[in-house]
Amino acid sequence: xxxxxxxxxxxxxxxxxxxxxxxxxxxxxxxxxxxxxxxxxxxxxxxxxxxxxxxxxxxxxxxxxxxxxxxxxxxxxxxxxxxxxxxxxxxxxxxxxxxxxxx
Amino acid sequence: xxxxxxxxxxxxxxxxxxxxxxxxxxxxxxxxxxxxxxxxxxxxxxxxxxxxxxxxxxxxxxxxxxxxxxxxxxxxxxxxxxxxxxxxxxxxxxxxxxxxxxxxxxxxxxxxxxxxxxxxxxxxxxxxxxxxxxxxxxxxxxxxxxxxxxxxxxxxxxxxxxxxxxxxxxxxxxxxxxxxxxxxxxxxxxxxxxxxxxxxxxxxxxxxxxxxxxxxxxxxxxxxxxxxxx
Numbered sequence: 001x002x003x004x005x006x007x008x009x010x011x012x013x014x015x016x017x018x019x020x021x022x023x024x025x026x027x028x029x030x031x032x033x034x035x036x037x038x039x040x041x042x043x044x045x046x047x048x049x050x051x052x053x054x055x056x057x058x059x060x061x062x063x064x065x066x067x068x069x070x071x072x073x074x075x076x077x078x079x080x081x082x083x084x085x086x087x088x089x090x091x092x093x094x095x096x097x098x099x100x101x102x103x
Numbered sequence: 104x105x106x107x108x109x110x111x112x113x114x115x116x117x118x119x120x121x122x123x124x125x126x127x128x129x130x131x132x133x134x135x136x137x138x139x140x141x142x143x144x145x146x147x148x149x150x151x152x153x154x155x156x157x158x159x160x161x162x163x164x165x166x167x168x169x170x171x172x173x174x175x176x177x178x179x180x181x182x183x184x185x186x187x188x189x190x191x192x193x194x195x196x197x198x199x200x201x202x203x204x205x206x207x208x209x210x211x212x213x214x215x216x217x218x219x220x221x222x223x224x225x226x227x228x229x230x231x232x233x234x235x236x237x238x239x240x241x242x243x244x245x246x247x248x249x250x251x252x253x254x255x256x257x258x259x260x261x262x263x264x265x266x267x268x269x270x271x272x273x274x275x276x277x278x279x280x281x282x283x284x285x286x287x288x289x290x291x292x293x294x295x296x297x298x299x300x301x302x303x304x305x306x307x308x309x310x311x312x313x314x315x316x317x318x319x320x321x322x323x324x325x326x327x328x329x330x331x332x333x
Contacts, residue, residue, distance in 0.1 A: 003332075007241060007302045014298040018291060022164045032168025038105045038205070040169050040284045041263060045110050048267040048277060058108040059116065059209040063201065074202045075160045078195070082156025089146040089153070093310040 104174070104217055104259040104285065105199070108207020115266045120212030123189070126220050130190035137183065143314050144183075150307065151179035152191040158296060159195055159218075165288040173296040174255050176223050177248025178304065181230050182320055185223035192219030217258035226251030240308075240321055240329040241301045249297030256285040305329075 026032055046053040065071035111119075137144050158175030165171055179188040196214050199205040206214045226247040233243040260281035269277040308315065312326045321329075 007298075007305050011298050011302045014295045018163075018295050021166060021291060025164070025166055025168060029168045034164045034168060034170050036162060037165075037167070037169045037171040037284055037288045038107060041259070041281060042107050042110050044280055044284060045263060045267055048269055048280075056107075056109045058207055059113055060108065060207060062108050062204055062207050064204040065202070071203060075162075078160040078198060078203075079157050082153040082158075082160070085149045085153030085156065089149045090306065090310065092146055097310055 104171075104214065104255050105196075105206040106210045106213050106259065106262060108200070108204070108210055111210050111213055111262070111266055113209065115262070116209045116212060118212075119210075119216045119262065123193075123212040123215040123220065126186055126189045127193055127215070130186035130188075133184065134187050134190060137187070137318070141314070141317060143311075144318060147182055147307070147311070147314055147318075148179075148187070148191075150303075151182050152194075154178055154300065154303065155188075155191050155195055159199075163292055165291055167284070167288045169284070169288055171256070171285070171288045171292060173292050174218050174222060174252045175296065175300070176218065176255070177226055177244065177251045177297070177300050178307075180223040180226045180251055181244060181247055181304075182315075182318065185220060185227045188223040189215060189219035192223075213262050214259075217262060218255045221258040222251040222253075222255030225254040234321065239332070240325050241304065241332075244304045245297040245301040247297075248300040249293040252293040252296050253286065253289055256289040257282065260285050 026034070042056070043053065046056065065074060134148075154175040156175075158173040160172070162170045162172045174192075176188050176192060179191055193211075193215050196206055196211055196218065200207050200211055200214075229250055230243060230247045233246065260278055263281045264274050264278035267277055268274045269280065308326060308329050312330065315321055316323045316326055
């Protein structure tokens with residue numbers, strides 16, 4: 001039990017290293033816009049096919065969030081659905097465990 | 104890893120839908136079977152699926168100066184295999200297609216194949232390879248999660264390279280170009296995802312070891328060793 005929190009410490013180190021890497025990249029890399037790699041991929045598709053980006057039209061009509069704010073809101077909603085599932089189940093399991101242990 | 108709507112010729116959309124559909128049907132069949140045997144599997148599906156929802160919504164910056172998101176498919180892959188994972192991914196990707204203009208209905212098949220099928224399938228291969236060895240459970244979970252994440256992006260690169268071969272060098276050189284955009288960006292994200300999900304697995308082991316043993320995910324001996332180790 002001497003290493004009870006090994007994984008927690010490793011996770012914190014990994015996250016801190018990730019943050020440090022971001023700060024370093026954003027400070028040193030000129031022209032780093034941190035846009036989505038999906039869009040960079042679409043840009044390369046346009047380049048390889050020799051078709052301008054604006055000529056790519058949806059095959060199936062698609063609703064687009066009218067603004068970045070609404071998009072962020074919907075992404076947060078997606079994360080919230082996941083959070084509720086994870087938190088709910090962990091709570092349920094803890095309750096079950098307590099019940100088994102006490103009686 | 105999203106291929107955007109309209110960015111894949113319809114022929115390729117069709118090919119990937121044809122690949123994805125049988126896997127989804129297999130996923131539905133397997134899910135019914137697992138839940139009929141053990142209703143306690145449902146909360147585990149909730150947790151593992153929940154992480155796919157959370158992690159695939161987080162767009163994180165990376166070394167290439169662009170942002171990408173983890174996939175979170177590793178835990179579900181270990182617990183339920185690649186087909187049920189494909190089903191959960193299909194739900195997440197459908198949500199993103201309909202409400203976020205990330206991906207789209209025509210390219211949904213291609214996106215399911217990369218995030219829901221190929222990534223988890225490679226991860227599952229690693230899991231099956233390491234499960235019966237003496238390698239620590241957490242190292243197995245770390246590797247499965249990180250590799251399932253990374254191979255999702257390798258597959259996206261391949262899907263795009265097949266549809267858009269370069270004028271000189273064809274599919275191979277196009278694949279290398281797409282890998283430069285997708286896979287390199289993903290390496291640090293995959294490592295962090297692996298570590299974080301290994302930590303989550305520790306909490307699942309602490310709270311509900313019996314379900315992991317009953318579903319045959321790891322043996323009782325391995326779970327007990329993992330509980331006492333860390």
